[in-house]
Amino acid sequence: MKQAVKISDNVISPLGIGTSENFLAIKDGKSALRLHSGAERDIPEDFCASIIDEDSLKEEYLKAGIPEDGYTPFEKRLMLSVSLALHGTGIDPSSDKVLFIISSTKGNVDLLHTEDPAGREYPGYSAKRVASFFGNPVPPVTVSNACISGLSAQINAVRELETGHFDTVIVTGGDIQSRFIVSGFQSFKALSKEPCKPFDAKRDGLNPGEAAATVIYSWKEPQKGDWVAVKGAIRNDANHISGPSRTGEGSFRALMAVLGDADRSDLAFVNVHGTATLYNDEMESIALSRAGLSEVPVNGYKGYYGHTMGAAGIMESVLSMKAVEEGVIIGMRGYSECGVSAPLNISADNRPASGTSFVKLLSGFGGCNAAMLFRKV
Amino acid sequence: MKYSSSVRVTPSGIVLNEKRLAFASSGEDLLVEAYRKQIGDWPKFFKMDPLSKAGFVSSELLLSSEEPRKHDCEDRAVILYNRSGSLADDRIYEGTIRSKEEFYPSPAVFVYTLPNILTGEIAIRNKYYGETSFSVLEEFDPTTMIHGLESAFLDPMTASAIFGWVECGSEDDFDVCLFLVHKEGEGLKDFDEKEFLRIWKI
Numbered sequence: 227m228k229q230a231v232k233i234s235d236n237v238i239s240p241l242g243i244g245t246s247e248n249f250l251a252i253k254d255g256k257s258a259l260r261l262h263s264g265a266e267r268d269i270p271e272d273f274c275a276s277i278i279d280e281d282s283l284k285e286e287y288l289k290a291g292i293p294e295d296g297y298t299p300f301e302k303r304l305m306l307s308v309s310l311a312l313h314g315t316g317i318d319p320s321s322d323k324v325l326f327i328i329s330s331t332k333g334n335v336d337l338l339h340t341e342d343p344a345g346r347e348y349p350g351y352s353a354k355r356v357a358s359f360f361g362n363p364v365p366p367v368t369v370s371n372a373c374i375s376g377l378s379a380q381i382n383a384v385r386e387l388e389t390g391h392f393d394t395v396i397v398t399g400g401d402i403q404s405r406f407i408v409s410g411f412q413s414f415k416a417l418s419k420e421p422c423k424p425f426d427a428k429r430d431g432l433n434p435g436e437a438a439a440t441v442i443y444s445w446k447e448p449q450k451g452d453w454v455a456v457k458g459a460i461r462n463d464a465n466h467i468s469g470p471s472r473t474g475e476g477s478f479r480a481l482m483a484v485l486g487d488a489d490r491s492d493l494a495f496v497n498v499h500g501t502a503t504l505y506n507d508e509m510e511s512i513a514l515s516r517a518g519l520s521e522v523p524v525n526g527y528k529g530y531y532g533h534t535m536g537a538a539g540i541m542e543s544v545l546s547m548k549a550v551e552e553g554v555i556i557g558m559r560g561y562s563e564c565g566v567s568a569p570l571n572i573s574a575d576n577r578p579a580s581g582t583s584f585v586k587l588l589s590g591f592g593g594c595n596a597a598m599l600f601r602k603v
Numbered sequence: 604m605k606y607s608s609s610v611r612v613t614p615s616g617i618v619l620n621e622k623r624l625a626f627a628s629s630g631e632d633l634l635v636e637a638y639r640k641q642i643g644d645w646p647k648f649f650k651m652d653p654l655s656k657a658g659f660v661s662s663e664l665l666l667s668s669e670e671p672r673k674h675d676c677e678d679r680a681v682i683l684y685n686r687s688g689s690l691a692d693d694r695i696y697e698g699t700i701r702s703k704e705e706f707y708p709s710p711a712v713f714v715y716t717l718p719n720i721l722t723g724e725i726a727i728r729n730k731y732y733g734e735t736s737f738s739v740l741e742e743f744d745p746t747t748m749i750h751g752l753e754s755a756f757l758d759p760m761t762a763s764a765i766f767g768w769v770e771c772g773s774e775d776d777f778d779v780c781l782f783l784v785h786k787e788g789e790g791l792k793d794f795d796e797k798e799f800l801r802i803w804k805i
Contacts, residue, residue, distance in 0.1 A: 268703045331717065333688075338697040349688045350741035365747050368739040370688055371719045378736060385754035406693075409700050410713035459758060460734040461677070462726040468714045479677060479732055483760060591714060592723030594735055 230384040230443045232453040233394070235544040236311035238303060239437040239531055240278050243286060244310065248541075249548040252530045252556055253576065259421040259433050259532055267405045273417055275403055276435035276532040278303070297355065298334050298346060303438035304356050304398045311440040312360075317394055320361030325392040328353040328368040329379040329399025330536035336404030356398070364392075373499070373590030374460065375399060376539020377598050380441065381458035387445040394445075400438035401535035408434055414468075422502035424526050424558055425511070425572055427565030432501040435532025439541035448603040453547050456583070458598035459483035468591050470505050474513030476595035477587065481517040484585065484597045492601075493522050494581035495555045497546045499588045500526025501533050502560065506589060511566035513595075514587075523577065524570045529559025543586045543600065550602055555579045604752070604784055605791035609802045610665040612657065612779040618805050619664050630775040634660045641667065645728060652692035652715035655724050657777035658683065658769040662725045665765065665781045673763075675730040680764040681722045682755050684748050688739045689718045691771045725765060734758055743768060745799045756786050768803075 236244060240258035241251040258276035265272075280299050283306065287294065290309040292302050308326075312319060333352050337343035345351050353366040371378040376399050383395035401407070411417050411434060418431035448454050461479040463471035470477075496519055498510050514520065527542050534541060549556050557575040564572070583601040611618040614630045617637060628636045634656050638648050642663045651659060662681075666672055673679055692715040699707045714720060722735035734755060740747055752766050767781035780803045784794050792798065 268706075270706065332693075335693055335697075335716075338693060339701075347690060347693070348686065348741070349739040350686055353739075354741045365741060365744050367747060367751065368688075370717065370737050370739050371722075371735075372717045382736075382738075382751065382754060385757045386750065388757060389750070389754055391750050391754075405700065406697065406716075409706075409708040410696065410710075410716065413708035413710045413713055459760075460736060461732055462681075462723065462735045464726045464730045464732050467720050467723045467727070468710075475732060483758070590719075591717055592719040592721075592735065592737075593726055594719060594723065 228445050229448055230387050230455040231446050231448045233317065233442040233444050234311045234315045236307045236440045237437060237541050237544060238307050240276050245544050245548055249545055252527060253554065255559065257421060257530045257559060269405055269409055271412055273408055274419055274421060274433045276433065277403060278436045300334050300400065300402050301352055301356050303400050305359050307438040307440040308360065308396055308398050311442055315442065317442065319396065322363050323393040324362060325364050325386055325395045326357040326362055326366035327379045327383055327395060327397045328356065328366055329375040329397065329540060330368060331372055331375060331401055332407055335406050336402055339405065371590065371594050372592050373535060374539065374588040374594050374596040375536050377458060377586060377588050377596035378460060380455060380539065380543065380598060381460060381596065383443050384455045384458060387443060394442065396440065396442050397540060398440040399536040399540050401436065401537065403434040403436050416503055418502065421560055422528055422532065423560040424500035424502040424528050425507045425564065425566055426561045427563040429502040429504065429507060429565055432503050432528065433532035435534040437531060437534040437537035437541050439537045439544065441540050441544055450603055452603045454601050454603060456599040456601050457484050458596065460594060460596045463593035463595065465593055467593065470509035470589055474509045474516060476593060477510060477513035477589055478516045480595045480597035481513060484599045485517065490519065490522055492581045492583050494550045494579040494584050495523040495525055496585045496587060497542055498524055498526045500528050500558065502528055508566050509589065510587065511568040511570055514570055515568035520569065521571055523555050524572050525555050525558050539588050546584050546586060547600060550579060550582065550584055553579050604786065604794040605788040606782045606784045606794040607788065607791050608665055608668050608783045610661050610781050611802060611805050612661045614775055614777060617664065620668065621805065637664065651724065653774045654689055654691050654718060654769065654771040655715060655721045657771050657779055658721040659724050661769065661779040661781050662765055665783055669783065677732040678760055678762040679731050680734040680755050680761045681725050681731060682752055682764050682766045683722055683737050683769050684740055685718065685768060685770040686740060686742060687770060687772050689716050691773050692716050721769065734761055745796045749796050749799065752784065762786050
């Protein structure tokens with residue numbers, strides 16, 4: 227039976243260029259979270275974040291044939307990530323059977339601060355430039371579902387393959403932690419001044435993060451060792467535009483839509499959103515508990531990368547695939563004492579993983595929640 | 604796919620199920636007038652950003668002829684598209700942080716700097732627990748949108764969807780074309796790209 231088979235992936239973050247380099251870094255417990263000066267960005271408060279040094283990518287851009295001028299850092303990072311993911315796959319990105327889906331919460335919004343954004347503030351125009359760089363003729367779709375965008379994009383990708391609209395879908399995403407986003411989260415009092423502590427009793431907020439990540443799916447018969455995006459679901463809390471449901475309603479329903487009453491014994495772990503805000507982690511613990519997943523190991527990567535927004539769903543999915551392949555559950559960095567009302571199976575240290583599948587979970591503003599099941603054949 | 608109702612909302616008027624509704628005002632005032640005359644029981648409307656105002660009023664009109672009106676369900680999705688994302692509110696928020704001297708970032712403005720807040724507003728109003736999704740395109744493109752809708756119906760839970768285009772550049776600049784689409788339904792009109800374009804051109 228044909229399924230959505232992962233062909234390739236890529237992660238670009240302050241911890242490295244490439245999925246393997248990133249995986250090895252977090253396996254070693256390295257974190258990209260640092261204190262950054264607010265004054266440098268005309269923001270009153272300092273903030274703890276994971277920020278890519280744009281200059282460090284110059285050489286990579288050159289190697290990938292990405293021009294220094296004419297594209298914004300947001301566009302260049304996505305282009306580099308796609309370019310590295312495509313390398314060696316034999317996929318022709320200029321085919322009209324290839325679709326680009328972009329996952330970003332704010333794209334080039336930082337350009338609003340400049341005198342003339344020249345149309346680049348429009349997410350669709352920016353996406354078109356990225357797809358056109360690869361000669362792709364199909365109108366790209368930019369998924370804009372807040373923090374679930376990276377899963378939302380992958381769910382759409384699987385469906386576009388299943389309907390036969392396309393043979394291959396290139397999902398790429400990222401965000402730049404501009405003054406716009408950082409000041410907004412500060413106004414919400416959602417940021418921690420220290421590296422975040424997901425699910426911990428002392429957690430006090432999230433850290434913004436920058437990354438670009440890509441995953442490519444094709445519709446084909448999976449071979450042994452292939453990764454399959456089995457099933458995904460998006461559900462709404464129907465409760466509040468910025469606060470999660472107290473019953474974890476949407477997240478619970480998304481989990482149930484994906485797992486149903488199926489046997490969970492093959493799940494190596496659930497990779498949660500785990501932003502380390504009071505409400506998100508509490509909500510996720512309730513949703514997981516209601517879905518009967520209290521015993522399944524739970525982990526998250528925000529303690530290494532912060533919240534990378536448009537990249538999160540893609541990056542955290544492909545890093546989790548790598549972890550299952552290596553038989554390890556990456557520890558929940560920053561966690562030490564349970565701080566949620568529904569206890570879960572969490573460890574700050576790496577643990578051995580058993581099983582060939584995992585669930586990725588995300589939630590975001592607008593009451594949206596997404597769950598997706600991945601399995602290694 | 605079938606559809607049971609359509610609505611077309613622009614600053615110059617509102618066409619519901621192919622019939623022009625009589626309103627005195629235009630632009631932003633048109634949305635307020637439509638809210639007062641046809642909705643009236645959701646004061647949160649006044650706190651919404653321009654995109655959500657336009658999309659919320661449109662969705663309410665679209666659903667006004669549904670009998671009985673669906674409430675508290677998981678089988679209805681909200682699948683929306685536009686060109687500007689949340690730029691109308693993004694520009695307002697940017698205005699609050701423009702200079703270091705006049706720096707007043709407001710969480711109430713910031714929260715609307717995501718277009719999927721609108722899909723959330725519609726879900727909250729109707730207690731829709733189903734799929735909500737917002738995507739941005741370079742331009743109005745019915746082929747891509749219908750692909751997306753067909754794809755959304757692959758979720759076995761989803762039986763109907765509020766679907767369409769909700770563009771908003773600023774308070775007075777909006778362009779909405781919404782449909783209540785059903786995966787199947789006896790006696791309902793067929794929904795396809797041609798029908799989408801026919802209503803769009805009204």
